[in-house]
Amino acid sequence: MKPDQTIRMPVIQTFDNIKRASEDLEAGIHKKRIQAEPTLPIYLKFTDVTYKVVIKGVTSTVEKEILNGIFGSVNPGEVLALMGPSGSGKTTLLSLLGGRVRGSTPGGSITYNDQPYSKFLKSRIGFVTQDDVLFPHCKVRETLTYAALLRLPKTLTKQEKEKQAIDVIDELGLERCQDTMIGSSFVRGVSGGERKRVCIGNEIIINPSLLFLDEPTSGLDSTTALRIVQILQDIAEGGKTVITTIHQPSSRLFHKFDKLILLGKGNLLYFGKASEAMVYFSSIGCSPLIAMNPAEFLLDLANGNINDVSVPSELEDRVQMGNSETETRNGKPSPAAVHEYLVGAYETRAADNEKKKLMIPTPIDEELKSKVYTSKREWGTSWWKQFSILFCRGLKERRHDYFSWLRITQVLAIAVILGLLWWQSDGNSPPNQQDQAGLLFFIAVFWGFFPVFTAIFTFPQERAMLNKERAADMYRLSAYFVARTTSDLPLDLLLPSLFLLVVYFMAGLRKSAGPFFLTMVTVFLCIVAAQGLFGATSCKLKVANQKEEAKSTF
Numbered sequence: 001m002k003p004d005q006t007i008r009m010p011v012i013q014t015f016d017n018i019k020r021a022s023e024d025l026e027a028g029i030h031k032k033r034i035q036a037e038p039t040l041p042i043y044l045k046f047t048d049v050t051y052k053v054v055i056k057g058v059t060s061t062v063e064k065e066i067l068n069g070i071f072g073s074v075n076p077g078e079v080l081a082l083m084g085p086s087g088s089g090k091t092t093l094l095s096l097l098g099g100r101v102r103g104s105t106p107g108g109s110i111t112y113n114d115q116p117y118s119k120f121l122k123s124r125i126g127f128v129t130q131d132d133v134l135f136p137h138c139k140v141r142e143t144l145t146y147a148a149l150l151r152l153p154k155t156l157t158k159q160e161k162e163k164q165a166i167d168v169i170d171e172l173g174l175e176r177c178q179d180t181m182i183g184s185s186f187v188r189g190v191s192g193g194e195r196k197r198v199c200i201g202n203e204i205i206i207n208p209s210l211l212f213l214d215e216p217t218s219g220l221d222s223t224t225a226l227r228i229v230q231i232l233q234d235i236a237e238g239g240k241t242v243i244t245t246i247h248q249p250s251s252r253l254f255h256k257f258d259k260l261i262l263l264g265k266g267n268l269l270y271f272g273k274a275s276e277a278m279v280y281f282s283s284i285g286c287s288p289l290i291a292m293n294p295a296e297f298l299l300d301l302a303n304g305n306i307n308d309v310s311v312p313s314e315l316e317d318r319v320q321m322g323n324s325e326t327e328t329r330n331g332k333p334s335p336a337a338v339h340e341y342l343v344g345a346y347e348t349r350a351a352d353n354e355k356k357k358l359m360i361p362t363p364i365d366e367e368l369k370s371k372v373y374t375s376k377r378e379w380g381t382s383w384w385k386q387f388s389i390l391f392c393r394g395l396k397e398r399r400h401d402y403f404s405w406l407r408i409t410q411v412l413a414i415a416v417i418l419g420l421l422w423w424q425s426d427g428n429s430p431p432n433q434q435d436q437a438g439l440l441f442f443i444a445v446f447w448g449f450f451p452v453f454t455a456i457f458t459f460p461q462e463r464a465m466l467n468k469e470r471a472a473d474m475y476r477l478s479a480y481f482v483a484r485t486t487s488d489l490p491l492d493l494l495l496p497s498l499f500l501l502v503v504y505f506m507a508g509l510r511k512s513a514g515p516f517f518l519t520m521v522t523v524f525l526c527i528v529a530a531q532g533l534f535g536a537t538s539c540k541l542k543v544a545n546q547k548e549e550a551k552s553t554f
């Protein structure tokens with residue numbers, strides 16, 4: 001799709017016309033046509049983006065500048081790569097562009113079809129985070145099916161949504177591992193590359209207009225990385241706008257990007273076509289002296305390392321002037337001097353030209369612009385369906401934790417100890433009745449706190465998932481709260497029942513059946529209350545996050 005092509009009509013999603021073809025000979029795998037169906041085109045532009053955070057110390061408060069005057073644009077059909085050394089601000093910029101920044105308010109302007117960010121965009125944006133946030137015990141197919149059921153529009157039937165999940169599995173080449181668990185550091189599951197593809201699948205399943213990816217190739221071998229970038233290119237070819245951060249791409253990978261932003265310490269060192277980056281740097285006097293991967297060369301420059309790179313005469317002059325701050329021990333310009341030179345060179349030689357291009361209005365009609373600006377949220381499915389899907393998913397995921405041998409042994413061991421301490425206690429005489437009352441009190445207190453502690457420890461694991469899914473408007477918070485609270489109950493009640501059964505027979509509580517059953521009811525109520533408390537806490541934290549998010553989103 002050409003950037004200057006005028007688009008007249010918004011295209012409606014149909015989700016049934018994905019075409020598969022061509023072979024990816026390069027990566028040696030069968031490649032299909034990814035997400036070829038039409039979508040709402042989104043032109044993303046950003047100018048003078050600045051971002052600062054306030055770091056509160058014990059004695060003082062410091063303001064740290066993370067991004068300074070970043071600009072750029074990316075059109076449907078293009079892949080924009082954000083490159084730079086570690087800590088240069090790639091993730092921050094990506095999060096700002098994807099409307100996912102919390103905390104301080106960013107400066108500058110970010111527009112989508114010339115309109116500011118709106119809630120409507122949440123359902124049109126796919127965001128693949130750096131960390132793979134997935135449920136470890138869910139299988140690949142289950143993970144994608146749940147995403148399809150929750151995120152795809154109401155107009156599709158359940159079967160169509162499930163088919164869409166299977167299509168995505170085919171498209172991403174995940175057929176072989178579709179019945180494998182995702183896994184975690186404790187549970188063996190799919191490989192790192194497969195997990196990354198599941199994360200991408202989770203996002204492309206909605207056929208997003210804008211796809212953001214934070215280091216999708218980190219930790220992968222070059223063939224798998226190439227395959228992932230090839231997938232991104234295919235997605236972009238379907239009319240989507242793709243923005244990805246990337247650490248150290250191979251030269252083959254580098255040439256697959258349409259546009260490039262090179263960052264250094266939060267400043268812009270280059271924005272433009274990736275294929276023209278080397279020409280630009282040679283025009284400012286920086287060229288590799290030996291054959292080098294362009295990405296490696298650019299990262300070296302952004303780090304201020306100019307070994308095996310020609311030194312621009314302007315920089316050399318500064319060194320010869322004998323300024324110790326700009327010179328290293330071997331007589332070469334210091335990294336700080338190189339950085340300063342690169343920032344200045346881009347500002348004076350290229351920035352104005354690029355900024356002028358950004359001022360040109362996006363060539364799309366008003367209908368498309370206004371569509372982006374609607375503040376109406378679009379839920380994929382009704383409240384009840386959200387609840388039932390989340391209920392089933394919760395039940396499936398957490399049964400592994402609940403029925404771990406460690407937990408069963410823990411509960412049974414405590415039951416046996418109690419049974420031995422109160423072994424066949426006779427509840428006929430008043431002192432013994434007091435004894436049994438003590439036991440019943442202990443049981444109620446134990447089961448009042450046990451689920452609370454469980455909830456406290458499981459919450460941090462779920463929080464990342466809740467944040468990720470709510471950021472994409474996958475479901476309502478109330479549906480999550482009710483499903484989370486109720487899906488734990490059947491599991492929560494099984495272990496206490498086992499526990500109580502053991503204590504009942506060992507401690508000879510048959511004679512005090514009345515108080516015993518009263519205790520059971522109390523135990524179950526305690527568990528319900530603990531679950532409710534957990535849900536309320538999670539919702540409170542989530543709402544607090546959302547308030548922060550609302551403050552910082554512009």
Ligand SMILES: Nc1ncnc2c1ncn2[C@@H]1O[C@H](COP(=O)(O)OP(=O)(O)OP(=O)(O)O)[C@@H](O)[C@H]1O
Nearest residue numbers: 053055066084085086087088089090091092093103
């Ligand atoms: N909320 C924050 N508070 C303090 N410092 C922050 C905050 N957010 C980002 N930073 C700092 O801003 C800088 C840029 O961070 P960012 O994560 O964007 O870098 P990056 O280029 O994505 O790095 P990497 O490639 O290692 O992921 C880092 O020095 C980071 O420590």
